[in-house]
Amino acid sequence: MRKPSIKDIAAAAGVSHSTVSRALRNSPLLKPETIQRIQKIAQEKGYTASAVARSLVTRRTHTIGVVxxxxxxxxxxEVVSGIEQTANDHGxxxxxxxxxxxxxxELKVAQSFAERRVDGIIVTSSRVGALYTPMLSSLQIPIVLVNNQHPGQFVHSVMIANFEASRDATRHLIQLGHTRIAYLGDRFGYQSDTERFAGYREALDCAGIPFLPELVSHGDGKPEGGYEAMKKLLTLPEPPTAVFCYNDMSALGALxxxxxxxxRVPRDISLVGFDDLFVAEYCEPPLTTVRQPRRHMGRLAAEILLKLIQGAGAEELIRVPGELILRESTAPPRSPESR
Amino acid sequence: MRKPSIKDIAAAAGVSHSTVSRALRNSPLLKPETIQRIQKIAQEKGYTASAVARSLVTRRTHTIGVVxxxxxxxxxxEVVSGIEQTANDHGxxxxxxxxxxxxxxELKVAQSFAERRVDGIIVTSSRVGALYTPMLSSLQIPIVLVNNQHPGQFVHSVMIANFEASRDATRHLIQLGHTRIAYLGDRFGYQSDTERFAGYREALDCAGIPFLPELVSHGDGKPEGGYEAMKKLLTLPEPPTAVFCYNDMSALGALxxxxxxxxRVPRDISLVGFDDLFVAEYCEPPLTTVRQPRRHMGRLAAEILLKLIQGAGAEELIRVPGELILRESTAPPRSPESR
DNA sequence: ACGGTTTCCGCAAACGTGTCCATTATAGGT
DNA sequence: ACCTATAATGGACACGTTTGCGGAAACCGT
Structure with a gap:
């Protein structure tokens, strides 16, 4: 049999359905004893409100779409985990x-979100294509991006502070005594890669170390690509003594x-990753890397989105600092004096 | 301004809103040219149907809840990835x-799913508590479990064939010549642990190898626990020459x-995991393990659920076979004759 | 030309809830 | 006792869709 509706319990309580509606929302317009009585009946009948009917009239679905x-x-x-958590906390x-x-x-997703009338959308670290973005923005719905891969198409986003983090990571290698430091990047031209590369350059410049184009190699952000890119670096007449990788996945391949x-790492070559994925801690040797507070970033994104949904203003761009996690894949170069 | 509704485009087309509704669903009751005309207008006005209004009348939300x-x-x-994929394919x-x-x-989640009137629910490999299960089943909604950790409370589920898979994995170790084979399990008493342990025992029995209780140690399913459990095994006067682990995470800790x-692995001790997580391939040495077709299992679960939603019957329990992936963490024992 | 089909479309009710407005009961003041 | 202010509740409409039913127009065969 059908789930009980507001009318069913209205009949049972001998009141109108409006009264029931008010009772369930603890309206101050109702006599407290009436509220009690109705809520008790609702409880007994196993009543659960229909969010869909409610959404129809309130024009709010209290849902957000995450793509x-x-x-x-x-x-x-992990980002999604953070998003879900704070979203849920706010109903x-x-x-x-x-x-x-x-x-x-992507089109289907956008279409689906539009039909379901989500209150807001979060897009995480996706390679949002040109096709995709206008589609989403035409929905007239608040959108927040996490680690946006293409610059400046949307207003609100939260990103890792790529520049500072990779500058610090590179600096760490420099302080260990390295001067032949390679950059193992991502070939797809993402914003993150550009920024991380810039941080690498900055650290080199600050230390007065000349930038050598041959010490730059590109993978695909995955172990396979990192593997190939590293092999290329190893064929150099004078291979690098340290490698800063675009991400942990690449570093794994490089390893x-x-x-x-x-x-051997770090005896012959030091290795630094980016992301601090779970594997970083458990590979051999454990990987020095830049930690991204992923869950926190998800939470931030959700908070911004919720603000936007409430109609309040929100920060346009939040830069979250990364944290350099020192493990065992970095060490001073084997024989600094040999150069 | 408001999103256009069916009425708005009805007014624009000079027809009733029912006609529009039918036109948008390509009803055979309408003249093809009318359909064309209306759809064109809808297109121009940027109309997107409201799933919430539709759900209200059809009593179907075309949503499934995944917890x-x-x-x-x-x-x-990855299971969720599979679920989402086939769900999406079916609208x-x-x-x-x-x-x-x-x-x-858990209560909040169940409450939320109930209010949102999801058409079905999938619970994946969760430690569904006693509190939780009656809550969910009282919803009168089809439920499918993936790798259910508690036996037999729900009707429909898809699980990995734990027994056969771990029997085969253990047999692999036996065939390499091992006889002192440890089982590094999970201490929470999950069904999977029980079944995997049973498979281990079976392989031993078949080979006529006596079961030694001291060769069983329990972790927590995570690296930390595997680490501790392995340390305990190593303190034995005569440590095992091979260890079959409950899962890859534990194996990582054991490593x-x-x-x-x-x-060294596998020279001194062979190691076998379970799951074939990403890390298994990229740790040192790469881990021999049992692959679970996670995405496929997610897809299966979704397919069963969709069948149930359609009112059709469906398999009560699907057992998916695991696949032993041979890598480099297993080898013959160092000196079989030394025993 | 006429009754009977068939084709096409509009009317209206329904889904379950929220909320404005009107109405009735209660209380408060003289 | 009457008027008014207040408290408590009901009536009615709206949200945007689907769908059964009935009516009008067009078509068919004789």
Whole structure:
């Protein structure tokens, strides 16, 4: 049989459905004893309000749409975890949608979110395509981006402070005595890569170390790409003594390449990653890396979005500082005097 | 200004709103040219149907609720990815909710799903508490469990074939020549642990290897616990020459403990994990492990749920076979003749 | 030309809730 | 006792859609 509606319990209580509606929302217009009585009946009948009917009249669904390239990315998953947590704390539910970076699917997602009348949208670290962005912004719905990969198309976003973090990471290598420091980047030209590369350059410049283009190699942000890129660096007549990687995934691949070349980390080559994924702590050797406060970033994004939904203003861009986590993949170069 | 409704475009087209409704659903009751005309107008006005209004009358929300302990678990994330994919392919959206295994939050989630009138629910590998299950089942909504940790409370579930998989994994160690094989389990008494342990026992029995209780140690399913459990095994007067771990996370901790003891994998001790998480491939040495087709399991769960929603019957329990992935953490024991 | 189909479309009710406005009961003041 | 201010409740409409039913127009066969 049907779930009981407000009318059913109105009949049972011998009042009008408006009264029931008010009672359930603890309206001060009602006599406290009436409220008590009605709520008790509702309880007994196992009444649960219909969010869909409510949304229809209030024009608020109390849902937010979260679109990610794939939730099976540890970075993304934790961000989403943070988002979901604060959303839930504020009575919002989240729709999760994977785009898989497929234009066709992205369209479907946008369409779906529009139809479901989500109150806001969060896009995390996705390679939002040109096709995608106008689609989303035409929805007239607040949008917040996390680690946006393309610069400046949306107003609100939270990002890691790439520049400062990678500058510090590179500086760490310099302080250890390294001068031949390579940058193992990402070839897709993301904003994060650009910024991290800039931080690397900055640290070099500050230390008066000349930048050598041959010490830059590009992977695909995944172990496979990092592996290939590292192999390239190893073929140099004078390979680097330290490598700063765009992310941990790349570093993992690099690690493999180094091992296969019969060299050891950090004895022969120091390695620094970025992200502080779970693996960083448990690979061999444990990886020195830049931690991104992923969950916190998710929370921030959700908070901003909720503010926007309330109609309040919010920060346009929040830069979250990264944290350099020192582990065992970095050490002074083997023989600094040999150069 | 407001989003255009069916009435707005009815006015623009000079027809009734019912006609518009039918036109948008390509009803055969309408003249094709009328349909064309109306759809064109709808297009121009940027009309998108309101799923919430539709749900109110059709009594179907085309949403499913997915509850997980935490999405920041690589296993869970991939299952969810599979769920989301097939759900989306069938026009369903997914609500994602983390329970964090907190009873309070679990209640909120169940409440939320009930209010939102989800058409079905999937619970993945969560430690569904006693508090939780009646709450969910009282919703009178189809439920499917993935890797259910408690036996037999719900009707429909998809699980990995723990018994067969761990029997095969253990058999692999036996075939390499090991006889002192330890089981590094999970102390929380989950069904998966019980089943995997049973598979381990079975392989031993079949090979005529006596079961030694001192070769069983329990972790917490995470690296920390695996680390401790392995240390305990290493203190034995005669440590095992091979260890079958409840999961990859535990194996990672065990690996660390073995390294710290100055031993090497697989030279001194062979190690087998379970799950085939991403790290298994990229740790040192790469881990021999049992692969769970996580995404596929998610897809299966979604398919079953959709069938149930359609009112069709569905398999009560699907057992998905695991696959033993041979990498470099297993080898023959160092000196089989020394025993 | 006429009754009977068929085709096409509008009317109205329904889904479950929120809320403005009107109405009635209660209390408060003289 | 009467008028008024206040408290408590009900009536009615709205939100945006789907859908059964009935009516009008067009078509068909004789």
């Amino acid at each position: 990610v390239t794939t939730i099976a990315d540890p970075f993304v998953a 919002y539910s989240v729709f999760l949608a994977n785009s898989n970076a497929e234009p066709e699917r 493999k390449a180094i091992r296969e070349a019969g060299l | 997980v302990t935490t999405i920041a678990d690589p296993f869970v994330a 369903y959206s997914v609500f994602l909710a983390n329970s964090n295994a907190e009873p309070e939050r 660390k403990a073995i390294r710290e003891a100055g031993l």
